[in-house]
Amino acid sequence: MPKYPLLIAILTFASLTISCGNAGDLTTVEPPSHNSVITESSQLKLAASEAAIDPAKIDSYQNQSATTNSEANTTVSEIPESESSDKFQEKTSDSSNNDQAHTQVTKPVKKQSVSADQSENNNKDQFTEQIPNSEPVEDRPNPTISDNESADPTPDTKPTPTQLPIPTITPSQTPVPTPEWPKAPDFSLPSALGNQIALESYIGEKNTILVFYRAYW
């Protein structure tokens, strides 16, 4: 009798090892089913790879992603607008607050001058070069521009085809010779009242007087 337990123990052990072997077999055989479980839990990854999933699933995934994308887009596009308009309102309210104590205006202006200093040397060359240049329109744009380009890589000074032929004599009151009136470079700038003003909006409507002034104080 005492031997039985041993036998049983041996037998159970053997069966265990067999079942372990079977279990091992199972693990090697089963992956497909195992995978299918995974695909259900994480559709996204497998849909992205070329794992075999029925087309219905892919469709549903695409639909999902499409909707989420469009949602994301709309929210993203909305954010800057509201932000910028908020900032703008803040700014305008700031400026109105500062009206009373406006001796401080030089402060922000100095900041600008710092940033302007970075390109100052290059632009100074360009500017002083341009002014005394009294040649007719044809002579000017290309040579001076190419010189400047090789000298300074700053993007600010990059030549634009619309660049004006620069004044002849300083001060110049010379009417621009007809009929080759140069097209004024278009621009769109913020105004002190908070709206954006584009030169284009006056085209076909009104003559415009552009007054460049140094700064206001």
Place this chain on the structure above:
Amino acid sequence: MFCKMQLVKLQQEYSVVKSLNAEVLAISTDDLEGAGWAVDQQGLEFPVLYNPEADVVKEYGVFNAADEGRANPSTFVLDKDGHVRWRYIGKGISDRPANNLIFEQIKIINDTDQNNQ
């Protein structure tokens, strides 16, 4: 003082500007504060634009790096089609065209444009 004088004078004769079918656009490298101040202090009715990046100022060739990157005082008269018909580049801070000089040019533009049509 000199800088604002032209704007003030144009404001004083803004009705003439309007009667000539023209608009004044003031541009500087000021920031919003500076531009807002100009409008508030002088009651400017025309748009006062600010361009601290100075890219537009540079495009018009009136960027003055020697003057802390400000705009060289200057006046451009554009016709309805956006062509530069006349310009006045100031020699110094106080060198600015009188209103009459500007108005004359606009009258010439209006006359020639009428003749061409």
